[in-house]
Amino acid sequence: MESFKKFIKTIIGIDEIDLNLVLSKCRSRAIPKGKLLLKKGQIATQYYFIVSGGLRFYYETIEKDNTTWVVFKNEFFTEISSLHTQMPTRFNIEAIEETEILVIDKSDMDFLYAHVPVWQEFGRKIWEAMSVRMIDQILNFQTLTAEQRYIQFMSNPEMLQKVSVKDLAAVLGITPNALSRIRKNIK
Numbered sequence: 001m002e003s004f005k006k007f008i009k010t011i012i013g014i015d016e017i018d019l020n021l022v023l024s025k026c027r028s029r030a031i032p033k034g035k036l037l038l039k040k041g042q043i044a045t046q047y048y049f050i051v052s053g054g055l056r057f058y059y060e061t062i063e064k065d066n067t068t069w070v071v072f073k074n075e076f077f078t079e080i081s082s083l084h085t086q087m088p089t090r091f092n093i094e095a096i097e098e099t100e101i102l103v104i105d106k107s108d109m110d111f112l113y114a115h116v117p118v119w120q121e122f123g124r125k126i127w128e129a130m131s132v133r134m135i136d137q138i139l140n141f142q143t144l145t146a147e148q149r150y151i152q153f154m155s156n157p158e159m160l161q162k163v164s165v166k167d168l169a170a171v172l173g174i175t176p177n178a179l180s181r182i183r184k185n186i187k
Contacts (some may be wrong), residue, residue, distance in 0.1 A: 001026065004102050007074055011125050018116045020076045025108035031055075031095040035072070038093040042047050044082035047104050053093050053099025055160050059092045067167040072158045076126050096162055106179075146174045154186075 001023055007015060008022065037055060038044060050062035050073050057079070059067035067089070071077050083106060084121070104112075112119040123154055140149050149172050153159050159168065169179040 001028075001096055003051055007049065009015065012118050012122045014116075014118050014122075018118060021116060022112055022119065025104050025112060026102045028167070029057070029103050031099045031101065031120065032098050033095050033099075035090055036094050037101070038079055038082075038089055038091070040090060040092050041088045042082075043086055044079040044089055045106050047076065047078045047083075047106070047109055048104075049102040050077075051102060052099075054158065055093050055099060056096050056098045056163070056167055057093055058167075059091055065092070067163075067170040070159060070167070070171060072162070076148060077130070078184040080127075082131075096164075141173060146172055146178060147185070149153050150179065150182050151175075151186070 001021065005019065005023070006024065014022070022031065026049075026127075031053070037048070042058065050071060052073055053069060054072040056067050057064045057071075058067045079089050079091055079093065081087075081089075084106060109123075139151065144152075153168070153172070163171070165176050165179060169176045172184075
């Protein structure tokens with residue numbers, strides 16, 4: 001919980017009473033490597049904070065699975081397209097390594113929004129940052145070469161160390177062979 005406390009305090013100013021109320025709505029969960037946190041077809045009902053480890057979002061096609069997003073330690077997230085609409089998710093969320101998360105149920109998050117005024121600011125800032133990240137990712141796909149996108153990923157050592165070549169290539173929108181060529185050219 002300490003890492004989540006620190007994370008919250010970097011986003012908003014919150015007093016100890018409100019912080020303790022927030023933390024009382026959290027529970028810890030461990031996800032073994034390769035296990036699913038959320039499976040395609042389920043409806044998302046929770047928010048998550050990664051204490052340690054990493055998860056990947058992917059969707060399946062007949063030929064393969066396609067990794068679209070990867071999240072690591074100190075990230076707060078949910079599968080918002082399912083949680084918000086209460087429609088089945090199109091994604092699987094899988095642990096890429098042993099992962100510890102904190103979980104907040106949607107009903108508890110709604111309670112916090114209603115009873116802790118600064119928690120609304122927390123939610124707004126989290127989703128604004130996530131929107132910026134998604135817009136950046138879209139623009140990068142439209143304006144940067146695969147090599148330029150890979151160079152940006154090089155600034156995130158966890159991404160390079162913990163994500164398989166196949167999954168990293170999928171996030172970059174290229175084949176594993178193309179990624180190997182890019183890596184070779186950069187060295």
